[in-house]
Amino acid sequence: MQLNAGCELSFEAQGPTPLILMLRPRSGAGQWIIREEYQIIPAVNVTEFTDMYGNLCQRVVAPEGPFSIHFSATVQTSDLIDVSPGAPYTPVEDLPDDVLHYTLPSRYCQSDQLGDLAAEVTKDMEPGYDQVEAIRRWIHENVTYQYGTSDASTSAVDTADKKVGVCRDFTHLGISLCRALNIPARMVVGYLHQLDPMDLHAWFEAYVDGRWFTFDATQEQPRGNRITVAYGRDAADVAFTTQFGPMSLNDMKVWVEAAEEPAPEKKETDVPTLSSTVGSNDQV
Template sequence: MQLNAGCELQFEAQGPTPLVLMLRPRSGAGQWIMREEYQITPSVNVTEFTDMYGNLCQRLVAPEGPFSIHFSATVQTADAIDVEPGAPYTPVEDLPDDVLHYTLPSRYCQSDQLGDLAAEITNAVEPGYDQAEAIRKWINENVKYQYGTSDASTSAVDTANARVGVCRDFTHLGISLCRALNIPARMVVGYLYQLKPMDLHAWFEAYIDGRWFTFDATQQQPRGNRITVAYGRDAADVAFTTQFGPMTLNDMKVWVDPAEIAEN
């Protein structure tokens, strides 16, 4: 499916403020970037680099006063995500070097503290894909989705105890429980078609049987039509905006709509 997706951010900077943005998706598995547009008002110099996870990042300095960022893209997306019940666990000794660090605890994903819960959730489940799916299903059924119940400091352990949160919290918990079983897991942020309410979204991927599979604990069934923007260990690696100074986000709009395809 071809989707038009994007976001508009309205800031007020109290002084010149360095920013790192992570708003541009790139073509890859399940998506092809057909068109994109980036508008920054007022115009400033922008440089771009690729971080250690392969994400496209933009550096700039926002001037004092109102500052806006508009990004939009037309993307060809996969209508479904791959599922493979029964896919076997990949032993740690067989993991690629660049996947191994996704088995370790990170800032928001204290997998070393969630081993008992992971074992309880996956009791009698075959190692591998079925464990990750059991974790996704357990979070979906046992953690309440509710805005305003967490903040930027909320961790996976906090969510496991409170049993409430938003997509970021669901994702951190899913990652942590997978890692507690030595299944590599990483955070993904981007867009999901027909997400309700519409917002920037987060889910997780688990490395099983030699490849990455998508799991979204906020959804009851596997859903495609996703646009990936960034990957990382947890939210600390995949912030859409990172500011280095006093700056207020006054408004944010996000949209994902079917693209109008011109007929020949």
């Protein structure tokens, strides 16, 4: 499905304020960027770099006063996400070098303190994908989604104790429980079609059977039509804006809508394809 997605951020800066922005998705697995538009008012110099996780980041200095950012994109997304029940655990000694650090505790994901809970949640599960799915399901069934119950300092340990939070907290807990089992896990932020209520979203990926799989503890079933913006160890690595000075966010709007895809033009030379022959031995 093609999606039109974007956000508008309105700030008030008390003085010149350096910012790092992380708002641009890039083409990759499950998504292709068809069009994008970036507007900053007032106009300022922008430089872009790629961070250690492969995320596109923009550096700006906001002048004193009102400052707004508008980003929108049209993205071709996958309607489904891959699932693989029974996919085996990847031993630590076989992990790629750039995946190893996703097994370690991080600021919001104190996996070294959640080993007992991880073992309890995944008991009788085969090591690998089935353990991660048991974690995702346990969080979905036992943690209540509720705005205003957590803040920027809430960690996975806090969420495990209070059993309430938002998508960021669900994600931190899922990552921590995976890492407690030596399964690499990373945070993903971006957009999800038909998210209710609509907002920027967070989920996690776990590395099993030699690849990354998507898990979202806020959803009942696996859902596609996602736009990934950034990856990281936890929320500290994937903030959409990081400011270095006094600056307040006055308003934020987020949207994700199905785009109208133009119907392909039929040419006289087009030949109908019979679905019964696709992939068969008599396919021409």
